[in-house]
Amino acid sequence: MSSQPPQPSEPPPARQPEAVALSIRGLAKRFGSKIAVNGINLDVPTGSFYGLVGPNGAGKTTTLSMATGLLRPDFGQALVHGVDVWKNPLQAKKLLGILPDGVRLFDRLTGEQLVTYAGLLRGMDRDVVSGRVQDLLRALDLAGDAGTLVVDYSAGMTKKIALASALIHAPRLLVLDEPFESVDPVSAANIRDILKSYVNSGGSVIVSSHVMDLVQRMCDHVAVIAAGTVLAAGTVDEVRGNGSLEDRFVELVGGRSTAEGLSWLRNS
Incomplete structure (x- = not known):
């Protein structure tokens, strides 16, 4: 080169x-x-x-x-x-909605808190954010882990919660x-459908x-x-x-x- x-x-x-x-x-x-x-x-x-x-x-x-x-x-x-x-x-x-390489998150928040924070940071209405967070957590099969700290998520779950944060404002x-x-593979298929x-x-x-x-x-x-x-x-x-x-x-x-x-x- x-x-x-x-x-x-x-x-x-x-x-x-x-x-x-x-x-x-x-x-x-x-x-x-x-x-x-x-x-x-x-x-x-x-x-x-x-x-x-x-x-x-x-x-x-x-x-x-x-x-x-x-x-x-x-x-x-x-x-x-x-x-x-x-x-x-x-x-x-x-x-823009961005999922960067080697994403760094506020991992001392729960999954639900992290996505909510991403929406509020965008200046969105709190009620709109609340509804969208629940929709995204369900779609990405994270509803059962909504109250778990992100630091305790697996690598795949971390990737999915970061994607939810990128989608919250409908870029x-x-x-x-x-x-x-x-x-x-199941989560990957769900993400592809989304x-x-x-x-x-x-x-x-x-x-x-x-x-x-x-x-x-x-x-x-x-x-x-x-x-x-x-x-x-x-x-x-x-x-x-x-x-x-x-x-x-x-x-x-x-x-x-x-x-x-x-x-x-x-x-x-």
Whole structure:
């Protein structure tokens, strides 16, 4: 990878905001000598279920963090339904629901208290918040643990209560970094149903995931990122071509190794 710092350039013009839930233009970030994101351009259509895939260290989390106001970019711009995330952060964040990587929560609150706090922090009416909290806890199979401190939740339960906190204000765009990690299959199916219903009602979802089969089945659009650049983006059918998304991913990213040199591992 080049050690030259990313340079601002003339990115392609953004599509019209009414047609795009998230527009990323020329986003770039470096940490010391490492270029984590190298001038990414991406459009997430409104009403889409958009998958972001790439190997470890590809720049997915850094890109999503910059696009949602969690990490300031060195260069570039991110627009949420036409609102600049860094010029108008309060307005942009009202439109966003975020489940970040390695989410940190106020885990000395109960699950019910945490989601309630997330709603009140958004300036929502207390009665509205109360009704929505109960709906979310039931939908995510957390009603029985509503009074349990989050610090005592399992990893999967913590992921689900964080998702509830991201959904409480009915955002127009959900940005979810590895939302199914540590989540059991039944809960994962419930979450997929919730997200599909959300998209069908006009919401937009961006999901970062390492699970190609999940993205292929769940998403209608996908972008493949490696070394801080977009290698391919479009509908899932456009990106995967005649094969599977996993095969196309390996073809684009490369680096597949063989079992050569492990002859000692064979039993015959």
